[in-house]
Each structure stands twice: as C-alpha cells, then as structure tokens.
Amino acid sequence: MPGPLPAGDPVPPGGELPAAALAGAGTRGFGVYVHVPFCASRCGYCDFNTYAPGDGAGVDPAGYADLVLAELALARRVLSAGPSRVDTVFVGGGTPTLLPPAELGRVLAGIDAAFGLAGDAEVSTEANPESVTPASLRALRAAGFTRISLGMQSTAPHVLAVLDRRHTPGRARAAAAQARDAGFGHVNLDLIYGTPGESAADFAASLAAAVEAGVDHVSAYALIVEDGTRLAARMRRGELPYPDDDVAADRYLAAEAVLGAAGMGWYEVSNWAATEAARCRHNLLYWTGGDWWGLGPGAHSHVGGVRWWNVRHPAAYAGRLRAGHSPGQGREVLTPQQRRTEDVLLRLRLADGLPLSTLDDGGRAAAVRACTDGLLDPAGYAGGRAVLTLRGRLLADAVTRDLLP
Numbered sequence: 001m002p003g004p005l006p007a008g009d010p011v012p013p014g015g016e017l018p019a020a021a022l023a024g025a026g027t028r029g030f031g032v033y034v035h036v037p038f039c040a041s042r043c044g045y046c047d048f049n050t051y052a053p054g055d056g057a058g059v060d061p062a063g064y065a066d067l068v069l070a071e072l073a074l075a076r077r078v079l080s081a082g083p084s085r086v087d088t089v090f091v092g093g094g095t096p097t098l099l100p101p102a103e104l105g106r107v108l109a110g111i112d113a114a115f116g117l118a119g120d121a122e123v124s125t126e127a128n129p130e131s132v133t134p135a136s137l138r139a140l141r142a143a144g145f146t147r148i149s150l151g152m153q154s155t156a157p158h159v160l161a162v163l164d165r166r167h168t169p170g171r172a173r174a175a176a177a178q179a180r181d182a183g184f185g186h187v188n189l190d191l192i193y194g195t196p197g198e199s200a201a202d203f204a205a206s207l208a209a210a211v212e213a214g215v216d217h218v219s220a221y222a223l224i225v226e227d228g229t230r231l232a233a234r235m236r237r238g239e240l241p242y243p244d245d246d247v248a249a250d251r252y253l254a255a256e257a258v259l260g261a262a263g264m265g266w267y268e269v270s271n272w273a274a275t276e277a278a279r280c281r282h283n284l285l286y287w288t289g290g291d292w293w294g295l296g297p298g299a300h301s302h303v304g305g306v307r308w309w310n311v312r313h314p315a316a317y318a319g320r321l322r323a324g325h326s327p328g329q330g331r332e333v334l335t336p337q338q339r340r341t342e343d344v345l346l347r348l349r350l351a352d353g354l355p356l357s358t359l360d361d362g363g364r365a366a367a368v369r370a371c372t373d374g375l376l377d378p379a380g381y382a383g384g385r386a387v388l389t390l391r392g393r394l395l396a397d398a399v400t401r402d403l404l405p
C-alpha cells in the first residue's frame with residue numbers, strides 16, 4: 001500500500017481557493033484528470049491507489065461515475081470565474097476500462113457540460129490490454145476519447161509472470177491494432193524494463209513488438225521497487241534479485257536506439273513520440289506548470305500555485321462528497337522558491353529543456369560544468385537552455401541536484 005499523503009494545510013469544506021490562485025486560471029492551459037481506483041487484480045509491483053475485488057474499496061464501481069460527477073460540480077463552483085475550456089482530459093488508474101465505456105462517456109459529457117471541451121481537446125484513457133475489445137474501443141472512440149494508453153510492459157512470458165500481469169504476450173500488440181482500427185489516432189504502449197529475469201534479448205523483443213505495433217507513442221520506465229508491495233517483499237526474502245542500475249542504463253540506451261531508429265524522438269526522459277502531435281499534451285501540462293483538477297480518491301490537483309490532494313480511500317472520498325464537502329485532504333501554497341525548484345525538476349527532463357534564466361548564478365555555473373562533462377548539450381546552452389544529452393538523460397537526477405541551490 002502507498003505511504004501516507006503529506007498533512008498539508010486544511011482544505012475548506014467547500015474547497016474554495018485563494019483569489020491569487022484563481023487569477024489567470026485557464027490562461028496556463030487547463031486539464032482534468034479522472035482517477036478510477038479499480039483493478040481486476042493487483043500487480044505485485046504496483047502501489048497506485050487502486051483496489052481489486054476483496055480489497056475493501058467500499059465503493060461500488062457501478063456508482064463511481066456519479067461520485068466523480070459530484071466532485072466535478074464542486075470543481076465548477078470553485079472555478080466559477082474560469083477556466084472556460086478544458087484542453088486535455090486523462091482518465092487513469094487503476095484500470096479505467098473496467099468501467100463500461102458508457103460510464104466513462106458520461107463522465108466525459110459531464111466535463112464538457114461543466115467547463116466545455118476544446119474542439120481539439122486531447123482525451124486519453126489508460127487501459128489494460130486484456131480489458132478492451134474491438135467493440136469497447138469503438139464505444140470509447142464514439143464517446144469522445146482520442147488517445148489510448150495500453151499497459152504492455154513486456155512481451156516475455158516470464159517477465160509478465162514476475163510482474164503478475166494478466167495479459168498474454170501478444171495481447172497488447174493486438175489491442176493496439178484494434179484501437180487504431182476503432183479510429184484512435186494516438187496510441188501509446190507502456191513498457192517496463194529491468195524486471196528480474198529480463199534479458200537484453202527479452203527487452204529488445206518487447207521494443208521490436210512495440211515498434212511493429214505501429215503506435216505513435218511509447219513510454220518506457222525502469223521498474224521501481226515500491227515499499228510495501230508484494231514485489232518488494234519477494235526481494236527482501238531473497239526470492240528475486242533487486243534491479244541493477246547498470247542494467248537499467250543499458251536498457252534505456254536500447255530503448256533510445258530502437259525507438260529513435262523507428263522515427264520516435266524522446267520529448268521527455270521516459271517518453272518517445274513519432275510526431276509533435278503524438279506527444280501527450282496532458283502530461284506536458286503537468287510538466288510545464290499548467291492548471292489541472294484531479295477528480296477521484298487520492299487525486300492531486302494544481303491551480304495557480306496551490307496544490308491539493310484528495311482523501312485516498314474511495315469510501316472516505318464518497319463520504320465527503322455525500323456530506324456536501326470537498327474531498328480535499330490537504331493542500332499547500334507553493335512558495336516562489338518551491339515553484340522554481342519544481343520547474344527545474346520537471347523541465348530539465350524535457351527535450352525542449354529548461355530556460356537558463358530559471359537558474360541562479362550557482363545553477364548556471366553548474367550548467368557550464370555539466371556541458372563540459374557531456375551531460376548538457378553545448379548547443380542548447382548557447383541557445384539559452386539546459387538540454388540533457390543522452391548521457392545526461394541517464395543521470396538526470398544527479399544533474400538536477402547540481403543545478404539546484
């Protein structure tokens with residue numbers, strides 16, 4: 001289970017935001033995230049806020065859309081003066097596609113009615129490969145979804161087994177083809193690398209399958225061993241080895257080589273896209289200081305430098321909403337220094353890089369050293385930006401630490 005959320009300051013019962021946060025809301029881009037906290041079973045590595053049957057969510061998936069719509073009504077009240085348009089929607093989880101497409105469509109229609117969806121809005125949902133069918137994919141398209149993100153993870157049966165995945169090795173690729181046939185213009189596959197027992201050849205085969213699936217976006221993440229998960233317990237007992245940093249670096253280089261050769265360019269350290277239009281605009285909004293409202297238990301939101309997070313348990317979330325209260329558990333007003341630090345942390349991971357003007361004198365001196373060490377691109381620096389080189393991407397956390405005061 002995930003660790004406790006930070007305490008933060010209390011959220012007023014009506015969820016009201018300070019006037020300073022509301023000023024300019026919508027001018028920085030506005031997104032809506034919808035968390036769906038249900039899965040058919042829990043994967044041993046995952047610590048997301050999600051509940052399998054028998055885990056005690058205390059909320060019936062059949063009534064879940066109504067809860068989200070109740071929080072949406074609160075969001076509209078809090079943001080009564082704006083924004084007047086939603087640029088991106090991202091339905092994540094959990095496994096959103098455990099809910100019927102009509103229910104997800106009802107949430108989407110609610111968002112449109114409350115705020116207005118931009119004509120060119122990006123509307124994404126996550127999906128487990130085994131949780132979609134050609135018919136459900138067509139229904140999701142008809143409901144207004146424009147992009148789908150499928151959790152492929154690997155094509156090696158023994159890797160899928162260590163990860164407790166329920167789909168067969170070929171299912172993700174088949175689901176991607178079905179999504180395209182259903183009319184999805186943008187399809188992502190998520191890969192995980194560095195799982196115990198995964199060989200270089202296993203990952204190469206997973207990358208090849210992702211490329212052959214003809215998708216326009218791939219996310220590849222190193223396996224993170226999260227405290228409190230079954231995977232962490234198995235490693236502690238010595239049943240499985242811990243991931244190795246050198247192996248993870250080799251896998252990352254393989255991803256860059258294969259995806260790059262297939263015409264996909266990195267635009268964030270763990271994300272590759274075939275075209276500019278294929279980049280996930282919702283995630284870019286997170287990474288560039290946009291505003292978003294996160295609906296659902298445990299969801300985080302950010303508007304104008306105020307960040308808040310909802311109570312995590314679905315039953316507690318439902319209880320707050322039924323009592324007419326905000327489900328917000330705590331919030332913090334970011335100081336200018338915190339906002340700068342976050343900007344460095346997030347923007348440095350982007351291929352567009354970080355404006356050097358964000359850095360203080362010490363940070364700019366560190367950037368010069370990082371160029372000399374081959375971690376930042378000298379041409380980017382000359383153009384006024386800190387842009388990671390391939391070697392810098394492998395050491396992104398260390399470079400970030402050097403650039404910060």
Ligand SMILES: C[S@@+](CC[C@H](N)C(=O)[O-])C[C@H]1O[C@@H](n2cnc3c(N)ncnc32)[C@H](O)[C@@H]1O
Pocket residue numbers: 045046047048092093094095126127128129150151152153190191192221222223224225226
């Ligand atoms: C939370 S899942 C939601 C999507 C869907 N339920 C699925 O698993 O296919 C989103 C992605 O997070 C990634 N993820 C979750 N836990 C992770 C971990 N411990 N290490 C690396 N990636 C992880 C997986 O790649 C997964 O596809």
Ligand code: SF4
Pocket residue numbers: 038039041042043046047048050093094095128151
């Ligand atoms: S299906 Fe996705 S969200 Fe659910 S437990 Fe597995 S990784 Fe986590």
